[in-house]
Amino acid sequence: MASVTYSLSGTAVENLYHAQFISAQSLGSHRTVNLPGISVTVGEMLAALETVAGPDAVARVRFEPDATIARIVTSWPGAFDVTRAQALGFRGDGDFTSIVRAYLAETSPAKSDGATSSR
Secondary structure (H helix, E strand, O other): OOEEEEOOHHHHHHHHHHHOOOOHHHHOOOOOOOOOOEEEEHHHHHHHHHHHHOHHHHHOOOOOOOHHHHHHHOOOOOOOOOHHHHHOOOOOOOOHHHHHHHHHHHHOOOOOOOOOOOO
16 A cells, blocks of 8 residues: 655644754755655554544545546655755654644634644
8 A cells, every 4th residue: 555745734834944944054955855754554544543533533434536636646755765854953743643633633623712733
């Protein structure tokens, strides 16, 4: 099963913010940096969903093949080397379960103050 790399939106924003403080000398002649992310398969995503939200949440997932989406997603790299990014101080998320928990916390209707959390 193919894997795809994900990152919390808050982590991506924090990494972009961090980028402004990296010196040109540290970047050298290569100005492109692959940011850290979590490489997961659909099965791993569903396992994380079940851990956080239970089997009823997973039972709601439908698999509907879509050739256009499949063509797009399979063109993405499943993982890439982020050693350079980490050496420059960029960070990734802990695991996909953390991403599911953060998503639920940010989108929960019980959240009445309108604030969002980055973790």
